[in-house]
Amino acid sequence: MKQFKNLFFVSLILLCWLFISCKTTKVPEGWSLVWKEKFNQKKNFDSKVWSKIPRGKSDWNNYMTDFDSCYAMREGKLVLRGIVNQVQPNDTAPYLTGGVYTKGKKAFINGRIEICAKLNAAKGAWPAIWMLPEKAAWPSGGEIDIMERLNNDSIAYQTVHSHYTYTLGITENPKSHSTGPIYPDRYNVYAVEMYPDSLSFYINDMHTFTYPRIQTKEEGQDPVNQPFYLLIDMQLGGSWVGAVGPEDLPVEMEVDWVHFYQRKSKK
Numbered sequence: 001m002k003q004f005k006n007l008f009f010v011s012l013i014l015l016c017w018l019f020i021s022c023k024t025t026k027v028p029e030g031w032s033l034v035w036k037e038k039f040n041q042k043k044n045f046d047s048k049v050w051s052k053i054p055r056g057k058s059d060w061n062n063y064m065t066d067f068d069s070c071y072a073m074r075e076g077k078l079v080l081r082g083i084v085n086q087v088q089p090n091d092t093a094p095y096l097t098g099g100v101y102t103k104g105k106k107a108f109i110n111g112r113i114e115i116c117a118k119l120n121a122a123k124g125a126w127p128a129i130w131m132l133p134e135k136a137a138w139p140s141g142g143e144i145d146i147m148e149r150l151n152n153d154s155i156a157y158q159t160v161h162s163h164y165t166y167t168l169g170i171t172e173n174p175k176s177h178s179t180g181p182i183y184p185d186r187y188n189v190y191a192v193e194m195y196p197d198s199l200s201f202y203i204n205d206m207h208t209f210t211y212p213r214i215q216t217k218e219e220g221q222d223p224v225n226q227p228f229y230l231l232i233d234m235q236l237g238g239s240w241v242g243a244v245g246p247e248d249l250p251v252e253m254e255v256d257w258v259h260f261y262q263r264k265s266k267k
Contacts, residue, residue, distance in 0.1 A: 031112055031261035038257050039078040045071075049106050053099035053231065059238030060128065063097040070098030070234075078255040080234040082125060084246050095244060099233025107134050107227035108260055113146070114191040115232070116256040121152035121184065123245025126235040127253040129190055131228035139166040142223035144199060147190040150241045155179040156190065158201040160211045163220030170218065178209035187256055196225045230258070 027033055039045065052071070055064040067088060072079040080098040085091060108131070119127045128148045133141035143161035150157075159177040164170055171177060180203035182188045191202040197213040213222035234253040237244040 028112060028261060030264055032264050033259060034111070034262050035106075035260040036257060038076060039073065039255060040076045041073050043073060045073065045078055045100060049102055050100040051103065051105065053101050053233055055093075059240070060126070060233065060235050061099070063093050063095045063236055064099055064233070065091070065093075065096040067096055070096055074254075076256070078232075080127075080232065080253045080255070081250050082122070082234045082236040082252075083250040095236045095246075095249070097234050097236055099231065099235070101229055101231040101233075103132075103134070103229045103231075105229075107229050108194065109225070109227045110194055110196065110262065112191060112193045112261040113230065114189055114259045114261075115146065115230075116187050116189045116258075117147075117232075118187045118254040118256075119149050119182075119184075120252045120254070122236075122248035122251035123151055124237045124241055124243055125152075125248070125251045126150060126238060126241040127233070128235065129230075129232050131192075131230055133223070134227045134229055136223065136226065139163050140220055140223065141226070142228075144192055144194075144224065144228060146192050146201070147203075149182070152184065154181060154184050156182050156188070156203060158190075158192075158203075158208055160199060160224075162223050164216075164218055164222075167220070168218060170221075174212055174214055175209060176211055180204075180206060180208040187254075194224060194228070197222065199224055 037049065052066045053061060053064045055061060069083060069087060070081045082095060082097045085093055085096045115129050129146045131144040139161050140163045145159040148157040157179050165176045178201065182203060189204055193200040198210055200210040201208045232255055
């Protein structure tokens with residue numbers, strides 16, 4: 001009976017740990033871990049790698065701010081918030097959001113990138129983890145959406161954008177998008193494998209789809225073989241996600257870690 005109680009206690013601890021953090025993942029077979037971000041800084045994220053995303057005019061960045069209340073380092077995690085703007089009287093934006101990127105500081109090519117994050121829900125919440133090219137314009141340079149979640153969905157969206165898919169509107173040959181189930185109230189691991197001729201997407205190690213290079217007379221079908229930087233942001237509202245529910249705010253996006261792997265060389 002005592003052994004049963006001990007086993008139950010250990011199981012309960014492990015179950016709770018799954019809810020508050022990502023489990024330690026094994027290095028995927030055939031890959032070597034070459035860089036990781038654990039977000040274990042006490043006060044601020046590593047400014048040698050990350051910068052706060054400046055405000056822009058698009059749906060995804062029109063509420064971005066460097067206001068400290070939208071950022072936190074908490075228990076080894078980066079916290080990005082979306083809040084009602086009741087604190088910046090000189091800022092006319094109704095909401096404020098936090099986001100970071102590695103632009104100009106760290107780029108990724110030909111490898112597997114994984115991000116462990118928990119996405120808290122709210123009406124109009126639009127957290128995203130994605131990549132843009134360091135030296136090419138959008139959309140011709142491409143865009144890799146590793147994760148987008150809308151509102152309180154129990155799925156995440158993964159998409160490839162380019163001149164071919166966006167400007168020409170060719171999204172089914174090859175298929176440029178998919179969805180996968182997530183644990184809405186837990187941490188999930190989102191990943192993409194970047195190859196010279198394709199992108200393969202995963203959620204919690206489940207393969208969702210692969211976007212390959214194909215033979216076509218159209219331009220811009222496969223712009224992915226170039227350095228990309230990483231963006232992680234907590235956005236609110238827009239034409240895709242819909243109106244914001246201020247009664248649901250503040251809302252948080254909690255990022256546990258980022259891992260980048262490259263293929264082991266064959267001996």
